[in-house]
Amino acid sequence: ELRLKRNEKYWREPAKVDEIVIRQVGDAVAQAQLLQSGQADVAMNIDPETAKTLTGPNVKTESAPSNNFVYLAISSGAVANPFPITADIREAISLAIDRKSLVDFTLGEGNGRLISVPFPLDFPGGAGHSIPEYSPDKAKELLTKAGHADGFTLEATYPKLNVYGVDFTLAMQKIQQDLAAVNIKLELKPVEFPNWREAATKDHIPITFVFFAPDFYGTSQYVNYFGLAPDTPWAKRAGAATDPSFVLPESKTMLAEALKSAPDKAEKIYFDIGEKIKAQNIIVPMISPNTILAYGSKVHGVRNSPASNVPLYEITLDD
Known part of the structure; x- marks a missing residue:
């Protein structure tokens, strides 16, 4: 104590x-x-x-x-990937997940807000982003376009936690069920958090589920962590050294501009950074639990x- x-x-x-x-x-x-x-x-x-x-x-x-959230992360450069996890495949994964049902399944109806960019909804630049539609049919079209209509299997290592009332194993079982409907099979591997961190850092994890909470009121911490600029934490964890196609070097320049701007302009810049991150589908936020x-x-x-x-x-x- x-x-x-x-x-x-x-x-x-x-x-x-x-x-x-x-x-x-x-x-x-x-x-x-x-x-x-x-x-x-x-x-x-x-x-x-x-x-x-x-x-x-x-x-x-x-x-x-709250301004906490849980999110899915896809590492396109993970060693265990059966093939390159392209932008079309990542978008298909996002569209195949029924986010509203995920809230109801893990927390109960009304106990969380949907979120689509890795900035808290109440922070500058966090509000006003559209939530990706739930569309298994469109997901299947994208997988066919990517040459994987028959589906594939991904390793899904995640920390064995219950955070903000979200049981990660329950959440991943629901996501596993949703993705199975578009012929993507997840092999769920719950591990202790230190083991998850080692795996995410070393060989990276094809698909995972994790959490984040603010250290202070301000969006800059999220750009530094999730902004996908070179050498930032999630650029490295997503395997940028192997697949640099998703890297956003401009997010660092945009952050510098936001930090010296008046609040209204800064909020617009943060919003634009959020949209750029969202479009990559490397970080795929799911729920901001109450x-x-x-x-x-x-x-x-x-x-x-x-x-x-x-x-x-x-x-x-x-x-």
């Missing part, structure tokens, strides 16, 4: 409680039990299904939009900040 004591010399208004104890708890059910029994005041990782079990006058729950805020009835001031964190210094507790 981590204990945080109030800093009486803080330059703003001091925190409203003397001490906050952050305790690592393994899963949502265990967190809910601690909250229900009064052993915890706030639970930070409750999924929608577990939230339904939190009943009674002593517990409050609410669902709030955050479930769960806390005791004596707790006040719990909210979700733009960076998807609960500002602890705002919390108060009845005596």
Whole structure:
């Protein structure tokens, strides 16, 4: 556990409680039990299904939009690819996934927002992008055009996690089912996160599922991570050294322009960068899950900040 004591010399208004104890708890059910029994005041990782079990006058729950998201990633230069995963094939994969059903299947209806570029919906340049249509027929046309009408098999290694209420194995099983309808077979390989990171870095992973959350309010961090400029994390993980066709060197120049521009102009630049990333179908965002805020009835001031964190210094507790 981590204990945080109030800093009486803080330059703003001091925190409203003397001490906050952050305790690592393994899963949502265990967190809910601690909250229900009064052993915890706030639970930070409750999924929608577990939230339904939190009943009674002593517990409050609410669902709030977040700026976290989960996404599919396709590495066109992965060593294990049976052949080059071209732009047409990547687009076919995107169109073959029923995103709305994926939300309903993993989180329950209304517990997440669809997202199509790797920028949070509430960040500059993140809103207003169209969601790719669900069209198995068009996906099949693209696969035929690419010379793979009979389908193929891809290795799908992903971290064995439940993040923001999304069980990655359930999500990948749903995606596996959708892609099977267009003759793309996924071999699901759940692994521990360190093993996933090693695989993504070393030989890359043909298709995977992972997550991202903001470190601060600002879109630049997303361009640096997902912008597909040379030597950026996902350009390397997608195998740019083998297949540089998807690389976007202009995203680095556009970012520099956005950083020195007025907010309105910067937002337009970020939007345009997002569209360029989206068109490559290397990073294929799926869901921005809602955050479930769960806390005791004596707790006040719990909210979700733009960076998807609960500002602890705002919390108060009845005596």
